[in-house]
Amino acid sequence: MAYETIIVEIEDDIALIRLNRPEALNALNGTLINELSSALTEADHNDKVRCIIITGSEKAFAAGADIKEMSQKSYVDVYTEDLFGAQIEAITRVRKPIIAAVSGYALGGGCELAMMCDFIIAAENAKFGQPEINLGVVAGIGGTQRLTRIIGKSKAMDMNLTGRFMDAAEAERAGLVSRVVPTAKLIPEAMAAARKIAEKSQIAVRTVKEAVNRSYETTLREGLLFERRAFHALFATEDQKEGMAAFLEKREAQFRDR
Numbered sequence: 241m242a243y244e245t246i247i248v249e250i251e252d253d254i255a256l257i258r259l260n261r262p263e264a265l266n267a268l269n270g271t272l273i274n275e276l277s278s279a280l281t282e283a284d285h286n287d288k289v290r291c292i293i294i295t296g297s298e299k300a301f302a303a304g305a306d307i308k309e310m311s312q313k314s315y316v317d318v319y320t321e322d323l324f325g326a327q328i329e330a331i332t333r334v335r336k337p338i339i340a341a342v343s344g345y346a347l348g349g350g351c352e353l354a355m356m357c358d359f360i361i362a363a364e365n366a367k368f369g370q371p372e373i374n375l376g377v378v379a380g381i382g383g384t385q386r387l388t389r390i391i392g393k394s395k396a397m398d399m400n401l402t403g404r405f406m407d408a409a410e411a412e413r414a415g416l417v418s419r420v421v422p423t424a425k426l427i428p429e430a431m432a433a434a435r436k437i438a439e440k441s442q443i444a445v446r447t448v449k450e451a452v453n454r455s456y457e458t459t460l461r462e463g464l465l466f467e468r469r470a471f472h473a474l475f476a477t478e479d480q481k482e483g484m485a486a487f488l489e490k491r492e493a494q495f496r497d498r
């Protein structure tokens with residue numbers, strides 16, 4: 241399918257989705273959000289795809305929501321259309337793992353989009369921020385909620401109140417990103433991580449995603465019970481038998497996603 245604001249490449253069993261509005265540093269306008277949401281749904285339903293990567297350009301993952309597009313909207317407009325509601329939240333309903341490969345600016349909605357992914361690999365030049373305060377507004381898709389759960393109250397307050405940017409090293413220390421890699425190696429490193437995930441039992445992979453995400457939504461007691469029951473349930477799969485047999489026989493497991 242041809243898109244206007246994103247490029248989708250499928251290599252082996254990985255879908256690489258590149259945000260592609262260089263003239264606006266990949267600012268998230270309505271078209272981009274719709275196209276990203278469609279491409280993700282398509283990748284989620286494509287049996288050949290086992291892992292998804294979202295990336296931008298070297299200069300910008302995404303510089304936030306498109307300010308030009310929203311600047312003249314009224315409260316009635318944004319409330320009625322539920323701006324940044326269901327359409328972008330659809331990303332969080334994708335069941336396959338999504339890696340955000342972030343180079344350059346990930347600001348406002350860009351940082352929030354990266355946080356909606358399952359984990360973030362950052363290039364050394366990455367800069368994260370929630371500068372909505374400079375526009376007289378606040379974050380609208382997780383900058384005060386997901387960011388606070390990830391990096392804690394003090395840093396989240398600092399980022400949201402001052403609008404300052406966090407570099408890749410600070411983001412790694414704060415737990416916002418899982419690893420930092422040389423800028424030129426961002427896509428090869430993200431592809432290597434995606435290939436590792438693609439080799440695993442996809443039933444176990446999806447269960448990991450559900451269980452980790454559950455930890456954000458529930459109490460520790462409920463989360464631990466969910467995790468234990470998920471662990472128990474995987475004993476009903478052929479992949480559990482294969483994974484454990486392969487270990488004991490000192491060979492590579494051949495998972496069949498059953």
Ligand SMILES: CC(C)(O)CC(=O)SCCNC(=O)CCNC(=O)[C@H](O)C(C)(C)COP(=O)(O)OP(=O)(O)OC[C@H]1O[C@@H](n2cnc3c(N)ncnc32)[C@H](O)[C@@H]1OP(=O)(O)O
Pocket residue numbers: 263264265267268303304305306307308324345347348349350352371372375378379380381383
């Ligand atoms: C999703 C919500 C609800 O949370 C809300 C939001 O996300 S609000 C948006 C938050 N993001 C920002 O406030 C960042 C805005 N951008 C910048 O501060 C700067 O562009 C920069 C620091 C990222 C980069 O600066 P610089 O290298 O000097 O490049 P520029 O000349 O500023 O930008 C190039 C070009 O891109 C356009 N641009 C950049 N960001 C946006 C944006 N968010 N929306 C629309 N357009 C954007 C910028 O206007 C320039 O275009 P031209 O003026 O050359 O046509």
